[in-house]
Amino acid sequence: MTAEGRQATRRIAVVGGGLMGVVLASELAERGYGVVLYEAADRLGGLSTYDTFGDLQWDRFYHCVLPTDVDLLAWLREIGLGDKLRWSQTSTGVYIDGRAYPLDTAVDFARFSALTLTERARLAWTLLRCMFVRDIRSLEGTTAEEWFVRVGGERAYRRIWLPLLRAKFGEAADRVSPVFLVAKVKRMLTARGDVSGAENLGYVSGGYRAVWERALAMLAERGVDVRLSTPVEQLIPVGAGVSIRSGKASDEFDRAILTVPFEAARELCAGWPGRSPVSSVARVEYMGLVCLVLSLKREVFPNYVMNIADPGFPFTGVIGMTNLVDRSEVGGHSLAYIPAYVPATDPLMAAADDVVFERAFAGLSRIYPDLTRDDIDGWWVRRAEVVQPVQGIGYSHDAPQPDFACSPVTVVNNGQLLETDLNNSRVVAHARQAAEQLQRDEAAACEVAPAAARPEPPVVRFVLPAHNQAAAIAPLIERIAETMRGDGRDFLVIVVDDGSTDDTAERVRALASSVPLTLMSHEHALGIGAATRTGLRAAAEASGPDDVIVTMEADLTHDPRFAVRLLDQYRQGYDIVIASRFRHGSLEIGVSRLRRLLTRGASLFYGTLVPVEGVRDYSSAYRLYRASVISEAFELLGDEFITEDGFECMVEIIGKLRRLGRCSEVPFVLHYEHKRTATQMHILSTFAAYVRVVSNVWRLDLFGRLGERVRPTKAAYGALAGTIVLAVLGQALLKTGVGGLGPSADVSSVAATLFTLPVMAGVACYGMSALLWLAVLTQMNLSVAYPMGAASYVIVLLVAKAMGESVPPLRWLGVVAIVIGIALAGVGFELRAPEDRR
Amino acid sequence: MKSIIPILASVALVVVAQVVLKLGAGSISGLSREDLRHPVRLGIRALRIPGVVIGLLLYVFSAAVWLLVLATTPLSYAYPFLGLTYVGVAIASVTVLKERFSALQWIGLAFVFVGVLAVAASR
Numbered sequence: 001m002t003a004e005g006r007q008a009t010r011r012i013a014v015v016g017g018g019l020m021g022v023v024l025a026s027e028l029a030e031r032g033y034g035v036v037l038y039e040a041a042d043r044l045g046g047l048s049t050y051d052t053f054g055d056l057q058w059d060r061f062y063h064c065v066l067p068t069d070v071d072l073l074a075w076l077r078e079i080g081l082g083d084k085l086r087w088s089q090t091s092t093g094v095y096i097d098g099r100a101y102p103l104d105t106a107v108d109f110a111r112f113s114a115l116t117l118t119e120r121a122r123l124a125w126t127l128l129r130c131m132f133v134r135d136i137r138s139l140e141g142t143t144a145e146e147w148f149v150r151v152g153g154e155r156a157y158r159r160i161w162l163p164l165l166r167a168k169f170g171e172a173a174d175r176v177s178p179v180f181l182v183a184k185v186k187r188m189l190t191a192r193g194d195v196s197g198a199e200n201l202g203y204v205s206g207g208y209r210a211v212w213e214r215a216l217a218m219l220a221e222r223g224v225d226v227r228l229s230t231p232v233e234q235l236i237p238v239g240a241g242v243s244i245r246s247g248k249a250s251d252e253f254d255r256a257i258l259t260v261p262f263e264a265a266r267e268l269c270a271g272w273p274g275r276s277p278v279s280s281v282a283r284v285e286y287m288g289l290v291c292l293v294l295s296l297k298r299e300v301f302p303n304y305v306m307n308i309a310d311p312g313f314p315f316t317g318v319i320g321m322t323n324l325v326d327r328s329e330v331g332g333h334s335l336a337y338i339p340a341y342v343p344a345t346d347p348l349m350a351a352a353d354d355v356v357f358e359r360a361f362a363g364l365s366r367i368y369p370d371l372t373r374d375d376i377d378g379w380w381v382r383r384a385e386v387v388q389p390v391q392g393i394g395y396s397h398d399a400p401q402p403d404f405a406c407s408p409v410t411v412v413n414n415g416q417l418l419e420t421d422l423n424n425s426r427v428v429a430h431a432r433q434a435a436e437q438l439q440r441d442e443a444a445a446c447e448v449a450p451a452a453a454r455p456e457p458p459v460v461r462f463v464l465p466a467h468n469q470a471a472a473i474a475p476l477i478e479r480i481a482e483t484m485r486g487d488g489r490d491f492l493v494i495v496v497d498d499g500s501t502d503d504t505a506e507r508v509r510a511l512a513s514s515v516p517l518t519l520m521s522h523e524h525a526l527g528i529g530a531a532t533r534t535g536l537r538a539a540a541e542a543s544g545p546d547d548v549i550v551t552m553e554a555d556l557t558h559d560p561r562f563a564v565r566l567l568d569q570y571r572q573g574y575d576i577v578i579a580s581r582f583r584h585g586s587l588e589i590g591v592s593r594l595r596r597l598l599t600r601g602a603s604l605f606y607g608t609l610v611p612v613e614g615v616r617d618y619s620s621a622y623r624l625y626r627a628s629v630i631s632e633a634f635e636l637l638g639d640e641f642i643t644e645d646g647f648e649c650m651v652e653i654i655g656k657l658r659r660l661g662r663c664s665e666v667p668f669v670l671h672y673e674h675k676r677t678a679t680q681m682h683i684l685s686t687f688a689a690y691v692r693v694v695s696n697v698w699r700l701d702l703f704g705r706l707g708e709r710v711r712p713t714k715a716a717y718g719a720l721a722g723t724i725v726l727a728v729l730g731q732a733l734l735k736t737g738v739g740g741l742g743p744s745a746d747v748s749s750v751a752a753t754l755f756t757l758p759v760m761a762g763v764a765c766y767g768m769s770a771l772l773w774l775a776v777l778t779q780m781n782l783s784v785a786y787p788m789g790a791a792s793y794v795i796v797l798l799v800a801k802a803m804g805e806s807v808p809p810l811r812w813l814g815v816v817a818i819v820i821g822i823a824l825a826g827v828g829f830e831l832r833a834p835e836d837r838r
Numbered sequence: 839m840k841s842i843i844p845i846l847a848s849v850a851l852v853v854v855a856q857v858v859l860k861l862g863a864g865s866i867s868g869l870s871r872e873d874l875r876h877p878v879r880l881g882i883r884a885l886r887i888p889g890v891v892i893g894l895l896l897y898v899f900s901a902a903v904w905l906l907v908l909a910t911t912p913l914s915y916a917y918p919f920l921g922l923t924y925v926g927v928a929i930a931s932v933t934v935l936k937e938r939f940s941a942l943q944w945i946g947l948a949f950v951f952v953g954v955l956a957v958a959a960s961r
Contacts, residue, residue: 572936608941731913738909745909759905766901771881774859786924795917800914807914814956818921825924828942 008441013244013251015232015268018046019427020412022215023075023416024257027435029222036253037224038246040231045386046215048424050209053293054378056331058207061291062319062339062381064304065202068187069425071432076204076211079218084210087202090304090324095367096159100306103160114159120539123160126152130185139178140394141669163309167316168421170287170341174388178292180391184421201304209444213278235269235277235409242408255408257434261286262312262384262399265411271329275456277409279400280487281561284415285392287341288385290348291320292360295377296334299323300368313363314348315340326525333377336362344385345644353381388422389415394587394669402434404441410434454571457548459537460484460491460563461627465531466554470502472674473554474511480560481515487564492542493517495554496535529649533642536630543627550624556674558622558642565666566624575629575661576617577653579622583667590673598683602690609694610655611832614663618651622668629661636660637705643696648689655697659706702783702830716780723772724792730765732799733758739803786826790819841911842958844903845919851900853892853926857934862889918957921950 010033014025017039025037043049051060065072065085076082086097093102102108110120129151133139139147148157161181165173169182204211219226227246234245241254258265262282269276269770292315301320308317319337322330338360342348348356357379365371389399399415412434420426461478466473477493484491493515498506499522508519520534532551539549548570552558562579569577581588582603602619612618633641633656644652654663702708737759741749753759776785793815801807862884884890907916925947931937 111908313876611940621944637864709894731908731917734905735908735913738905739913741909743910745906750909753905763901763905766904767897770897790960793921796917800912800917803913805912805914808960811957811960814953814958814960815918817953817956818950819953820920821946821953822921822924824946824949825928825943826946828940828944828946831942832938832940 010034010254011036011252013242013253013256014259015256016046016245017041017044017226017228018259019048019424020414020431021046021257021259022219023428023431024259024412024435025224025226026215026219026222027432028438029219029224031435031439035224035652036251037219037226038232038244039226039228039231042229044212044226044228045208047387048208049212051380052205052297053335053380056295056333056335057209058325058330058335059209061289061384062321062337063203063208063424064324065204066423066425067202069423071324071429072423072427075428079211079214081204085202086205086326087200088326090201091302092305093303093307094160094163095306095308095310096163098706100367102303102639112160115156119156119389120486122152123156126156127185130182133182133186135184135584136179136182137396137585138587139182140391140396140503141589142178143174143393144176144178144181145174148181150343154558159309163307163316166309166341167307167339168287168341168388169390170316170343170346172285172287172341172343172392175390175392177391177393177395179395179419180421183419183760187421198755203325203574205329206323207329228515229452230270233274234271236271237273237408240408253408253482255404255410255438258409258411258436259413260411261413261415262411264386265409265413267448269409270529271420275488277407278411279564281564282398282400282411282415284395284399285390285413286344286386287388287390288344288346288349289383289387290342290351290356291382292338292356293380293382294336294338295334295379297377298373298375299334300371300375301336308363310363310367313367314342315360315363318364334519341388349383349385356381389417391418393589396585397667397669402437404438405444410438425743454573455546456489456571457546458490458544458568459547460489460567461543461547461549462491462493462563463496463497463532463535463539463549463551464493464554465498465528465535465551466500466504466508467498467525467528468500468502468504469554470500470504470507472556474503474507476552476556476560477508477511477515477517480563483560483564487567487715489567491516494535494539495519496531497521498528498531499523521544527645528647529642529645529652532621532649532653534572536625536642540627540630540634543631545628547627549627549630551621551737553621557671559595559669559671559774562622562666563624565668566622569666570624570626572664573662574614574664575626576663577656578617578620578654578663578665579668580615580617580620580665581668581670582616583665585667587669589669589671589673591670601688606651606655606690606694609831610651610658610697612654612658612663614665615654616665618654619647621647621650623650623654625657626661629657632660633657637700640700640705644689644693646689648686648693651690652693652697655693656706658697658701698827702781702827716776719772719776720780720785720788723769723776724795726765726769726772727792730762730769730800731796732803733762733765735800735803739763782826783830784826787819787823790822793819793822841907841916842919844907845911845916846922848903848907849919849922849926851896851903852920852923853894853930855900856923856927857930858889858896859893859944860935862887862891862893895928915961919954922954924950 012461014021014032015038017037021037022044025035029035047061047685048063049060050057076085088365091102091104093100096114101112101114110124112120115123126148144161145157148161162173164181165176169176216226230246232244232246235256236243238252241252242256243250243252245612247556258268262278262284265278266276269278299322301318302322304323306318315338317339319339321335321337326335340348396418401416402410402412404410412431414427417426417430473495480493495508495517497519505519505521508517511517520538522531536549543549550563550566566577566579580586580601599619603616606618637656641656642649642653737753737756738750797807797815928939928947932939
């Protein structure tokens, strides 16, 4: 790696000395940056650190290395611990209904007598299904329970999948998406080439203590300034960089990377003037860990892992550490960890240590009857409040990936590990990717000035058309206010009450004192299109040139947090940003397959006829518009801008704005399950409305009403007419000149006619017609020139008929098809997405 | 059916001529309405561009082949084949000039193609 001079002078602070921070620091140092690593504790390691238990030292919590942990293994070898790796055969089991079952091999699964034969067949099917999930994030729209019950049945879920989930998510298990489990199954099945082979797990001799001692030496070798026992208190901007305060000292850097949870990162940046560099909508719920560590005189627990599903036993399993680790490593004792994954607010987290011990012991002695108090040499309770991110519905939207381009502060944490279960190998991979991305982004930033980004809009106006939304409107407005305030923005909510018969208006008025809002009313219900028109017009009139307008449905199906994503995308230089259902990562929760198919089909249909560059979801009502675009549309079109009173106004609006701004989309999560009033789809009337909208947009566009078009002059029409006349005349003359030769004509007899009058005149007409056609095309839109030019085909046929040729009906039919085709091609050219034009 | 070969040859020449002309005409910059009022001056300016000259020569060549076609086939049979120039130019635009086409354009060109097939079968 060559260290360029520019990079050598750049200083980066990495906050957090866990595995993520250590790998980042060493990777960045190797790329030539000057790195300082901050760690609040007196040692490295974070959650993977080591601890003292009586006379023995071992990992604070339990860890192991899988043969498939290629990134972790590579890193361990890189820092010189390759020869310290130890491997052993271990076993896994699950304890259900008072019985322990081994679950190490496919054979164990097949023999798993807690399930009936058919259930086991379904289990095999479930494993297959997991293997063939291609886009694992597409599963984020359902819970693991829903998915696994649907695929494998209720009992298999309770007996296999739920214990596995509870082992990491505790009581949150019923809220997580299938992603974690499916990733685990995929990893398990792809890793084991030999399905009958037992587990093969590894560890580093000396435990994580050896790892961190070695890492510390390695960081020193690479010139990283490691500051232990130095808790960071605040980050504030200094020039284009950042200043980090810890205690009385503060230090300046070109950028800072925070390897802490989003919440903690936001707190560190609380003093940042203006918008925080940490996304205001990133929010990850974590499970904490309460872990009882037992030192025993003898090996009581036969497995490395026993997942325990037992009501009344608050712990999720037993980790018999010395089934993996040689007992000489831990002073000859037998060592076990009894973990409980609980929220930070759980009573167990705050319970006294001996309460935790007694509860665990009571359960353990029931499950392992030969366990007595005499077996126990010593016990300790260790806690961590932030351990396992709860990967719930739509999780990837809650944990934005690292972005180094826009800000000097970037969060890189384990919440960003998607499509995987949490493990140290993935942490290493994530840290490495982040370091690579940082270098890429910095190289790109040298070429593109950051000033190219749009300024922040002064005011964001929300337009909410509402008809009988009494139940939803108040919570929605409150969430908009919360989101916008959290993001440090000036905003206004415009509610258009479309003739509600419930107390929608009263609910809105009740919020007027706490939220900046305007209430507009239609006396009678006119439809969402009419309400949107009213709201957009009012918003556009009140807006300054740099303000933006966001439209949303008022029924809680649209989460206001995505407005922040729309605003981010807007700043990249787009004029219209759509929250799209049809992008990678988009989810539609609670939407039936049929409805999905219909909306997709409708968008495809409309987008074929009225394509707009950058748009896939033509009917999404959740959009951001630059206010000036809406004003311009009202100026150009007046009342013709939005003529549809129903939901079809959405496709109408986007179609009519197609030449007025650049469009883009961001993925979002449609929460259809929050819809409190049913909407019916009338397929026929919707189709009719789409056809109406398409013809309306075409008409306006072809007559240049949507802006930015060449109006053909009279001269251009004249030239077109001349082209046609010359073309027809030329053909007629040529035919007259050579037609007399008959079927026996050859090259020499044709050449002999070259200097006869009709042929010379015909060639001249032919040439002039071709040249004139080129001139016409520079003066006229193809949508006009092509259809009119195609008329020559009909005229030539008529002329040929007049000259005595017989024209069979099939030929007429063919010519009609040709004329229609040329006309369509011309219209199609004009209706291409505006950005496509050259 | 033998007469189709010279017809297609002529069509192919027109397509190549148009693409070459397009590539050449691209270098005529800033065409104004005033220029169009003086076609002779514009013509002389255009004739200095190699692409335009080659394109025009190809046109002349296609006209010669066309003459051969008209000598042996009815005008109402041969002429509709020129619709294929739209299809040919479209394919050339996408492959050579890297332009993007809308679905409607392709539908239109499919119509043209089917129409030409019908004409070809009408003899």
